[in-house]
Amino acid sequence: MSYRSTVARQSESLADTLTAAQAELKGLDLTPMASGVVAVTGIGASYAAAVVVAAELQRRGRRAFAVRSGEMMEGYDIADTVLALSHRGRSVETVEALQKLPRAKSIAITNNPESPLAKAATYHLTLNNGTDATPSSTGYTATLLAAGLVVDAIQGSGGADWTGLSALTKDIQSRAAAKMPRLAELFRDRRAIDCVGAGASIGTADGASLLIREAARLPASGYETRHYLHGPMEAMDASTGVVLFGDARELALAENLNEIGCPSLLVTSDTGISDHGTLSVVHVPACDDLVLRGIVDIFTAQLLAAELSDAAGLTDVKFRYKQTDTKIVD
CATH class of the missing domain: 3.40.50.10490 (Glucose-6-phosphate isomerase like protein; domain 1)
Structure with missing residues (x-):
């Protein structure tokens, strides 16, 4: 699909992601992620989304920060919990970031539960945004929505009318x-x-x-x-x-x-x-x-x-x- 057509269909892609993510979250017990320092990571547009998500976690009183996945590839023990964002779940840097932090609890947000990132994480939440184009539109906004739902699941509702x-x-x-x-x-x-x-x-x-x-x-x-x-x-x-x-x-x-x-x-x-x-x-x-x-x-x-x-x-x-x-x- 063209870039403009994917931008135009975000109302539908967000509605689909909301329905799918809410249903999937009902089966996930994220209690182990409810304490400690949180790193929100991604690369490219996913890092931009990570900055937004980390700021909301801070607003909720969590010690949280955004970090580019490439900066986590050395494996330093910098967080207790990791939110890993990658639309297709195939970004080398983000996958390696999780693999190098085996003690941290992690949740990956991707559109593929069989992706390398999904398999590297403790938990996984699936996007249902449909097709995307270059640059990313539905993938970016759906990732933010799913991450917002994860924040709600961990911290309680923040007042958003999803x-x-x-x-x-x-x-x-x-x-x-x-x-x-x-x-x-x-x-x-x-x-x-x-x-x-x-x-x-x-x-x-x-x-x-x-x-x-x-x-x-x-x-x-x-x-x-x-x-x-x-x-x-x-x-x-x-x-x-x-x-x-x-x-x-x-x-x-x-x-x-x-x-x-x-x-x-x-x-x-x-x-x-x-x-x-x-x-x-x-x-x-x-x-x-x-x-x-x-x-x-x-x-x-x-x-x-x-x-x-x-x-x-x-x-x-x-x-x-x-x-x-x-x-x-x-």
Whole structure:
């Protein structure tokens, strides 16, 4: 399937994943994972998701952190529990990370219960997102949803209305789509795009930058908001673009960028700010649960990546660089 078609069917893929994951979780006793230090790990887009999940665990009072799977391959005893994220469960680094931590309890979230990662983990939860494309859309959001359900299973409910997510997805995608003609014009021919957010939104910013790199082959980077203010934003001007996620310092930052004519996109729950100048705003509902907010926020970035891909003449073009040592093959 094409990238746009998989982005469009996320309402269905999330509903399917919710039903399947909730049923499977009823048969899993995750009590051994309810204490100790938690590492949430993944590689690529899965690491971006891991940052979001770790932030939600921290919000719930758990000692938790995100770590790239490649940083765990030495096997240091850094956590009591590991949440391992990999859409197909074949990432070499993530599998080895679990194999090198035999004492840690672990749960793998993949779309294949027979995958190498599923077999390496103590527990496994299966995604039911259907087909995905490059860049990943349904795989990324379904992974976040399943991880959010695991957090609920371990920590108790965090207040997310998971049953309403399918309808919410359609609503946010519609809001974002309405802004795409404006964004396509403002973000045309950017020489670089930065993506910025704080807390859990650092993961969303990282995921958004990866989408832009993969879909449009544009230099794009993810930054933490306060860090961004200490120098990195100095490179941005009217020839670049910035995508911001958040409801706090991100608003003033968006205004700073607008003042110098740097096209920017702000995804926020603050309804007191709207489109003006070179600033475009997509409003999303406020969410206490950071995993739910991470899902809601990424929809706009997915559509923007599709617009930039089309503008570059790269619609559904495959990756140029073929790696032979990042996936386990049968």
